[in-house]
Amino acid sequence: MKILVCITHVPDTTSKIQFTADNTKFDTTGVQFIIGPYDDYALARAVELRDQTGGKLTVINVGESETEPTLRKALAIGADDAIRVNSNPKDSFFVSKQIAHYAKEGAYDLILMGRESIDFNGGMVHGMVGELLGMPSFSPVMKLDVDGSKVTMAREIEGGKETLEASLPLIAGCQEPIAEWKIPNMRGIMSARTKPLNVVVAVSDETQAVATSYELPPAKGAVKLIDKDNVSELVKLLKNEAKVL
Amino acid sequence: MSILVYIEQSEGKVKKTSLEAVSFASALAAQTGEGEVVAVALGSIENQELTSIGSAGATKILHAGDARLDAGLIQAHASAIAQAFSKVGAKTLILAKSSLGDAVAARLAIKLNAGLVSNVVALPDTGSGYKVKRSIFTGKAFAETKLTTENKILAVKKNSIDLKTDGNAATVEAFEVELADSDFASKITSTERATGEVLLPEADIVVSGGRGMKGAENWGMLEDLAKTLGAATGCSKPVSDIGWRPHHEHVGQTGVKVAPSLYIAIGISGAIQHLAGVNSSKCIVVINKDPEAPFFKAADYGIVGDAFEVVPKLTEALKAEL
Secondary structure, rough: EEEEEHHHHHHHEOOOOEEEOOOOOOOOOOOEEEOHHHHHHHHHHHHHHHHHOOOOOEEEEEOOHHHHHHHHHHHOOOOOOOEEEEEOOOOHHHHHHHHHHHHHHHHEEEEEOOOOOOOOOOOHHHHHHHHOOOEEEEEEEEEEEOOOEEEEEEEEEEEEHHHHHHHHEEEEOOOOOHHHHHHOOOOHHHHHHHOEEEEOOOOOOOOOOOEEEEOOOOOOOOOOEOOOHHHHHHHHHHHHOOOOO | OOEEEEOEEEOOEOOOHHHHHHHHHHHHHHOOOOOOEEEEEEEEOOOOHHHHHHHHOOEEEEEEEOOHHOOOOHHHHHHHHHHHHHHOOOOEEEEEEHHHHHHHHHHHHHHHEEEEEEOOOOOEEEEOOOOOEEEHHOEEEEEEEEOOOOOEEEEEOOOOOOEEEEEEEEEEEEOOOOOOOHHHOOEEEEEEOOOOOOHHHHHHEEEEEEEHHOHHHHHHHHHHHHHHHHEEEOOHHHHHHHOOOOOHHHHHOOEOOOOEEEEEOOOOOOOOHHHHHHOOOOEEEEOOOOOOOOHHHOOOOOEEOOOOHHHHHHHHHHHOOO
């Protein structure tokens, strides 16, 4: 089985979010970048499936050279090779066009990614790539087993989950608990240095919805503390001041 | 020209967030003079439920009652909505941001060659060009996004607009959808859903517990409080990881993102990953015995005290007041 996992290169979940002085760019000063946490789940499951069924696991990212350490980490976790589409990821449509092109070229049986990126939270790329390739897409998938060409999945729905059956090829946007995150071991880190990381060109320049400026929400006021022996005061404040009851 | 709204339903009931999407479309139509708001509802829905769509501002409802559309099958829903879009000659599709909504909208973006913006928090600026404000970084920032396509899709974040309730009755029209076998690329073999409870992503009030609750057996106290408030229950990641509560109750960066009017956090320290799931709440109350818990910095109201002592008292005080 040939598996493709799409990887986002995003600020660590503990990063302080700030923008450049003219509010047109994310300020990367002091920010550590990681594999998107949802993509990390998808990658972990892909490694398990590859180990179980054999075949090849490729990771892909649309980004400039600064995303290479993130791709190397994916190789250290267990991917066999990596593709970097050398371009700034301008919007979800742009990214989907690139992934669809290289996914078609590689004829993958299974395409996994996170349910959404944690920077722009779009949650669109799996659906867009699916439609571009004429492949079914599923999200958010929390369990995925492959038996021959039959795929059994659990998808989270509000207040519960549903179990689905479908056939390869397909695309899934993943979330926990599909697999446990894998921490690269020393052997993985060493071998990642020599695994192929192919840099390819962007195939289309089309965009549809590009972010032009950014802002932060207004700062939160100080907390109002209420004595633990006077909880009825809290009820009054929620009712009369916050007006949420 | 009309604005189309995709209505999501759960077991025959129209979701409140979909009514917000109708309200949003109605305000947008008034702003741009884009004509009427047409809602498209899929699957088996009770008639009285369809009425609420009119109150929120739709003048016409296309109802595709095909029971195969009851379940949220992404491909089939995308096909049905695309057919409705061309039938009414719409240029704009509005829907509620949700995991199903996003997945369906993404396929529609390609089918309709439409620019898609999700997590929209305000009506677009249509003065010159078309700019939309959306929430990014899990509620920690906003981005102004420029749409350059003729067709547009906006997925509206919960609680971004006041629900309109004074609309007129809408006409309901049966809508025949043509569905191909390829629209049913998957088969749902079983569904597990908590019944009779308030669903977490939709809830207006959420009561959440963390490790400070000390064990699954102590959740009765939180459930009592939630029941008194008509609230949904949630939990922190460690709690669902240990298995005290099911995964679908996990609130946070990699779990459910909630945007209720009131979020009550009990025995949760307030790790940044948890805050990412709750920072869109209108009002946050934190109950924690550790006065240094970081959650107090993100809270509107706080009580420093033992949950086992404070929570039952709060439930009693609420019962007396409500």
